[in-house]
Amino acid sequence: MAGLIAPVARLIDELNRLPGVGRKTAQRLAYHVLRAPADEARALAAALVAVKEEVAYCSVCCNITEAGVDPCAICADPRRDAARICVVEEPLDVLAIERTGEFRGRYHVLHGAISPIDGIGPDRLRVSELLARVRTGGVEEVILATNPNLEGEATAMYLADQLGAAVPIVSRIARGLPVGGDLEYADDVTLIRSFQGRRQVERG
Amino acid sequence: MAGLIAPVARLIDELNRLPGVGRKTAQRLAYHVLRAPADEARALAAALVAVKEEVAYCSVCCNITEAGVDPCAICADPRRDAARICVVEEPLDVLAIERTGEFRGRYHVLHGAISPIDGIGPDRLRVSELLARVRTGGVEEVILATNPNLEGEATAMYLADQLGAAVPIVSRIARGLPVGGDLEYADDVTLIRSFQGRRQVERG
Numbered sequence: 232m233a234g235l236i237a238p239v240a241r242l243i244d245e246l247n248r249l250p251g252v253g254r255k256t257a258q259r260l261a262y263h264v265l266r267a268p269a270d271e272a273r274a275l276a277a278a279l280v281a282v283k284e285e286v287a288y289c290s291v292c293c294n295i296t297e298a299g300v301d302p303c304a305i306c307a308d309p310r311r312d313a314a315r316i317c318v319v320e321e322p323l324d325v326l327a328i329e330r331t332g333e334f335r336g337r338y339h340v341l342h343g344a345i346s347p348i349d350g351i352g353p354d355r356l357r358v359s360e361l362l363a364r365v366r367t368g369g370v371e372e373v374i375l376a377t378n379p380n381l382e383g384e385a386t387a388m389y390l391a392d393q394l395g396a397a398v399p400i401v402s403r404i405a406r407g408l409p410v411g412g413d414l415e416y417a418d419d420v421t422l423i424r425s426f427q428g429r430r431q432v433e434r435g
Numbered sequence: 436m437a438g439l440i441a442p443v444a445r446l447i448d449e450l451n452r453l454p455g456v457g458r459k460t461a462q463r464l465a466y467h468v469l470r471a472p473a474d475e476a477r478a479l480a481a482a483l484v485a486v487k488e489e490v491a492y493c494s495v496c497c498n499i500t501e502a503g504v505d506p507c508a509i510c511a512d513p514r515r516d517a518a519r520i521c522v523v524e525e526p527l528d529v530l531a532i533e534r535t536g537e538f539r540g541r542y543h544v545l546h547g548a549i550s551p552i553d554g555i556g557p558d559r560l561r562v563s564e565l566l567a568r569v570r571t572g573g574v575e576e577v578i579l580a581t582n583p584n585l586e587g588e589a590t591a592m593y594l595a596d597q598l599g600a601a602v603p604i605v606s607r608i609a610r611g612l613p614v615g616g617d618l619e620y621a622d623d624v625t626l627i628r629s630f631q632g633r634r635q636v637e638r639g
Binding site: 235236237238239241242244245246248249250251252256258259260261262263264265266269271272273274275276277278279280281282283285286295296297300303304321322323326329342 | 439440452453466467481485507527
């Protein structure tokens, strides 16, 4: 296209490959980079390369870790309860849970969820690593914290089945009304779940 | 934050500096890069660096051009009418107009618009280059195609004033209802403009 020079066209194409970045957004970002100081573009470029070169996977929990740091900081932390393993789909989920400060056990990252429609079976996930980990003993509870959607539920059910008697407790995070949410606007499935998951109120 | 390793944190920070990319989006993009093939990350990094190194500005129209290609492809094209100059704010605007195929003249890119609130006066734009270009003669019409917003209108008025008698015709692109738009939902200013800009219908 006239007016679109090669280096800019190439950058637009590359940005366009990122998830959620359409053609228009890619153009806007590319022209922002053009206007921005060269240092800013170079810093982003360096960070992109570094993330591929300096990131490895923890041999215990399969979460990302800095290259050379294996097991990862969480798995190596003696203050973290090794008897409790929280299973999540993605490294971002670990981040979200860590932010709450609620969980002091360890993690296992599956790197996805079972999705027959996308051709993703258990063999494509880090399931065998989890089972091996549990079989070495010392694990009292596996908390299934996969997403509360179709794929996440299927994955949780599959794992609960596979874990069987290898671990005393297998639990699933609660599904219910989000805090600050409004009952009136809740979808039916969430509402049903929040009834099914109701707990007796302790009284004095 | 626990779970957030240094190279990933750095990439999130850098992505977060892009316009319209919030913290959550930056996280999502960073983890996408982590999962993506290393080649994809490297290609994006290379494109970012290249765009700063291989892009220059045309000494005639101030639009971006490939380094070493000066004047730019449009200014160097003898089929483009040198007597008609379309003034736009940004290189992206050139792209948008070129896409229509409607305009066969040349461009002048201001690289911004007058915005007193942001401290951007005419001296920060490529205004003197435009005036010098027009004064060398041969220009019959300058089409002011700055954005139809406050800054764009102010810039157009300023330029119309500055161009004065140096060019026979100074025109402004039409403002009115967008094609496919709905009169009922048009804002008042647009509706007023579309009445002010009405044209007599030719009848046989």
